[in-house]
Each structure stands twice: as structure tokens, then as C-alpha cells.
Amino acid sequence: MNKAIRTITIACLGAPLFLMAQSSNVTLPQDKGPDKINISAYPAEQQKGYKVFTDKCSKCHTIARPINTTMTAAEWSRYVKRMMHKPNSGISDAQGKTIYEFLAYDQENRKDKNPSAFSKSLSDEEIEKLKAQQH
Numbered sequence: 001m002n003k004a005i006r007t008i009t010i011a012c013l014g015a016p017l018f019l020m021a022q023s024s025n026v027t028l029p030q031d032k033g034p035d036k037i038n039i040s041a042y043p044a045e046q047q048k049g050y051k052v053f054t055d056k057c058s059k060c061h062t063i064a065r066p067i068n069t070t071m072t073a074a075e076w077s078r079y080v081k082r083m084m085h086k087p088n089s090g091i092s093d094a095q096g097k098t099i100y101e102f103l104a105y106d107q108e109n110r111k112d113k114n115p116s117a118f119s120k121s122l123s124d125e126e127i128e129k130l131k132a133q134q135h
């Protein structure tokens with residue numbers, strides 16, 4: 001095979017696999033909850049933040065996942081960084097900060113008022129267990 005054609009073929013076959021590797025390949029309990037937040041009473045800044053959040057945090061899994069997960073603000077800070085550092089997350093430092101501020105506001109004003117309606121974040125071990133059951 002011509003070298004250029006071979007390179008192109010490998011690139012075309014490889015790209016979807018490469019993109020797939022980024023996505024979460026497991027369904028978590030949080031994924032099955034609502035995939036929207038009523039932000040009509042949120043401050044203008046958080047309404048803008050919601051857009052960045054829904055745009056950036058839905059790339060590899062459902063947006064329902066973070067919408068239905070409850071954590072402390074400190075955990076959200078760590079979690080947003082963890083998601084930002086995944087390969088090809090496409091989230092800049094400034095966007096990460098905006099998203100964190102939205103999540104911290106939403107945690108305090110929505111989730112903390114009704115904690116039993118949301119799922120606690122799962123440990124890596126719990127996620128691995130679900131993966132094993134689902135595959």
C-alpha cells in the first residue's frame with residue numbers, strides 16, 4: 001500500500017477509537033436523573049456559568065451526571081480539575097473556574113437544600129464494579 005494512503009487509513013480508523021477512549025463507558029445512577037436545572041432564579045453570572053457547564057461537561061458523559069451528584073464545594077473544585085485534566089477535555093483554566101463557581105453556587109442553593117434527592121459521588125472502586133457488571 002502507498003505510504004500516504006496507509007497513514008490516512010490508520011488515522012481514520014484510529015480517530016474514533018481515540019475519541020471513544022475519552023468517554024465514560026459506564027452508566028452511573030446519576031445519569032438517569034433529570035438533565036436540566038431550572039436556573040431562572042439564579043444570578044446572571046451563574047446563568048452564564050450554567051451555559052459553560054452544560055456545554056463543557058456533557059462531552060464525555062450525560063450532563064445529568066454532574067447535575068445529580070452532590071459533593072462539597074472543595075470536592076467540586078478537585079473534581080473539575082480532574083475532569084479538566086482528562087485528555088482532550090477542551091476545558092480552559094478560565095472555563096474551569098467559571099464551571100466551579102456555578103457548581104459551588106448550585107450545590108449550596110439547590111442540592112444542599114434537598115440532599116436526599118441527589119447521589120453522592122462514587123469511589124473509583126464503585127465505578128469499576130459497575131463497569132464490570134455492565135460489560
Ligand code: HEC
Pocket residue numbers: 022023024025028056057058059060061065066069079080083084086087088089090091099120121122123124127
Ligand atoms: C474528557 C472527558 C470528560 C469530560 C470533558 C468531563 N468528564 Fe466527568 N467523567 C468522565 C469519566 C471518564 C468519568 C467516569 C469516572 C472516571 O473514569 O473518572 C466521569 C465521571 C464524572 C462524575 C461522577 C463522579 C462519581 O464518582 O460519581 C462527575 C460528577 C463528573 N464526571 C462531572 C464532570 C464535570 C462537572 C465536568 C465538566 C467540568 C466533566 N465531568 C467533564 C469524563 C469526562
